[in-house]
Amino acid sequence: MPKTLKNVIKFVCFFGIGVLLIWLFTRNINAAEWDQIKVALRKANYWLLIPTMTIGIASHWFRAVRWKLLMKPLGHQPTTLNTFFAVMVGYLANLAVPRLGEVTRCGLLAQYEKVPADKLVGTMIAERAVDLVCLILLMILTVVTQLDLLGSLVNETVLQPISNKIAHANGMQLLTGIIILAVILVVLGWLLRRFARSKIAITVKGLIRGITEGFLSIGKMEKKKKVWFIIHSVLIWSCYLSQVYIGFFCLQETSHLGISAALAVLMIGSVGMIVMPGGIGAYQPLVQKTLEIYSIPSAIGFAFGWIIWVAQTMLVILLGFVSLVALPIYNKKKEAVPVTP
Template sequence: MPKTIKNVIKFICFFGIGLLLIWLVTKDLTPQQWDEINTAFRKANYWLVIPAIVIGILSHWFRAIRWKLLMKPLGHQPSTLNTFFAVMVGYLANLALPRLGEVTRCGLLAQYEKIPADKLVGTMIAERAVDMVCLLLLMAITILTQIDVLGAYVNHDIFQPLSRKIANANAIQLLLLIAGLAAFILLALWLLRRFARSKAAQTIKALAKGVMEGILSIGKMEKKGWFILHTILIWSCYLAQVYIGFYCLQETSHLGISAALAVLMIGSIGMIVTPGGIGAYQALVQKALELYGITYVIGYAFGWIIWVVQTLLVIFVGFFSLIALPIYNKKQQLK
């Protein structure tokens, strides 16, 4: 099956999941609740969208600089603008298909900065690993500092269902899973040895080497403090966007940093589940705000406002970056 058709099928499936989640959340809303949602949208203070957008762009700029720091130990120093444009086009691609953006941004930067794509993939994997650690730390901090609010929710909605699934899995199923993983690893090693001199094997080895160099670039960085600082700045911007968003609606304007942390934590999971978080983000944010006494209707409306702001930012800046990339690089070549 051609790759394009596979990508289209994947997009339809993930987008369908998002639409299904929206339907599941809204199917039982009464006409009165729909009126309340429309009223919330009409009364929202959309002037606060401007600082939220500025902060959002800053978060992506900090991400571009942080990505550059990972490339320096590999002997490459791309233009900050090229790196930023590649990051934004990557986010735009992610709206179409999850994880497509990572490949896209690496490919674009490799094209315009003449950096080996395999090494860029390694730095991207390292960057994503750092973000995953940050998300786990955010979860731990949020839950531990708000154990009275989030403890029961996490236990009832996450730990208990997970425990039941593990308990229901018998010993034979677990052994089969372990045996399957072991067989896959052994088969892969055998194939690499058997066809070690083939072109495909050489390509795989070169890719693996480049990826490993990219991942290890974190340990080789001279400015680790700058890397940590930009990581903190990125997540601080995410948090500030949510906190400013609270003031868009009168019903959420009293919420503080604690609630913003919870929304950021749970909403980040929603952004991973479906393309751009459509459906999942709104539902999870509504669930998070419900813990702080926000009604179902207002929580859902708030989720849509934040999601629309973030998505429009990615669409407009992403398309601008896509157009600006060749123009900027053509001017650079003429200098």
Template sequence: MPKSLKNVIKFICFFGIGVLLIWLVTKDLSPKEWEMMKEAFQRANYWLVIPAIILGIASHWFRATRWKLLMKPLGHQPTTLNTFFAVMVGYLANLAVPRLGEVTRCGILAQYEKIPADKLVGTMIAERAVDMVCLILLMAITVLTQVDVLGAYVNKEILIPMGNKFANANFLQLSLLLLGAAAGIGLIVWLLRRFARSKAAITIKNLARGVMEGILSIGKMENKWAFIIQSLLIWGCYLSQVYIGFYCLQETTHLGISAALAVLVIGSIGMIVTPGGIGAYQTLVQKTLELYGINKVIGFAFGWIIWVVQTLLVIVLGFVSLIALPIYNRKRIQQQELQPVTEN
């Protein structure tokens, strides 16, 4: 099956899940509730979208500069603009197919900055691992500081279902799973040794070596504090976006930073589940705000406002980056070619 067709099928499946979630949330809304949602959108203070957009751009910029820090130990220093453009095009690709953007941004930077793609993949994996650690830490902080509000919800919706899955898996199933994983790893190792001099084996080894170098680059950074600070700035921008968003609707203006943290953490899970979080993000935000006494209609409307702002920003910056990449790099090459002449 062609790769492009696989991507189309993936997009249709994930997009279908998002549409299904939206339908499940809205199918039982009464005419009065629909009217409430319409009024909420009409009464929203959309001027606050401006600072939210500025914070969104800042978060993407910090992500680009943080990514550059991981490349420096590998001996590569791409321009900040190329890195930023690559990040934005990657986000745009993620709207179509989840995780496609990670490959896309590595490919773009490899093309324009002549950096080995395998090393870029390693730095991207390291970066995503750090983001996952940040999300887990924020989730722990959110739950521990708001046990009265979120404790029962997390226990019911996350811990109990996970516990049931492990409980239902008997010893034989777990043993077969471990044996299958061990057999798969053993087969790969045997094939690499058996065909060690083949072109495919050499390519796989070089890719694995490059990925490992990229992952280990996080431990070789000279300025680790800059990496930590920029990670905090990225998540700080995300949190500030949600907090400012509370002031868009009159019904959510009383919510504080604790509620914003809960929306950020639980909403982030929704952004992972479906392309761009469509359906899942709005649903999880609605469920989260209900825990703080917000009407489900208002919560759903709030989720849509935040999601639309974030998504439109990615779409606009993504397409602008696609157009700007060849123009910027053509001018950069011309300047580099003229530089020796100018010096003489």
């Protein structure tokens, strides 16, 4: 099957799932709630989306700079603009096809900055791992500071399902899984040794080596660079938090909510972004359910979720297309600048 056709099928499937989730969620909204949603959207202060989206741009810029820090220990220093453009085009691609963005941004930076793609994949994996750690720390902070409000929610949606799954899992299933994984690793190792000189084996080993080097690039950073890496990670998530907090002031009904509520929305909303590409069909209901904990009517929470989601998505689409056009233009001009001896 052609790669393009596969991507189209993926896009249609995930878009269809997103639309289905939206329909399942909205079909139970009654006429009175729809009226509330329309009034809230009509009265919303959309001018506040300008600082929200500006902070969004800053978060993407900090992400590009942080990614650059991971490349320096590997001996590569791409320009910040090229890195930023690649990140934004990657986000745009992710809206179309899940996980295509990671491949796209690595491919673009490899093309324009001559950085080995396999090493870029490793740095990207390291970056995702750091973001996962940040999200887990955010969850812990949010729950600990609001245990009375969120304790039961986390127990029902996270802890209880995990404990049930562990309780129903037997030793034989665990042993079978370990054996299968061990067999796969042994067979893969044998194939790589048996056909060590084949083109495929050399490519696979090179890819594994590149990914490993990229992933371990955090440990190879200078002490000063590690500090800046942590600072940029904090800045990225602070921007995400600020977007939600400022967004509260778009609606009169949510304007009284504070940082605690913004932390909870960011935590649960991030899960929605992970579950579905771009959060379509998942972000809005999760945000609504979260805001209900803070006594916000479901219709208002629904409207708020859509306002924030549309603003973030439109920003990605706009910056993604601008970056796609700017990449060849910027690099053509860069090549035209004479090198000073």
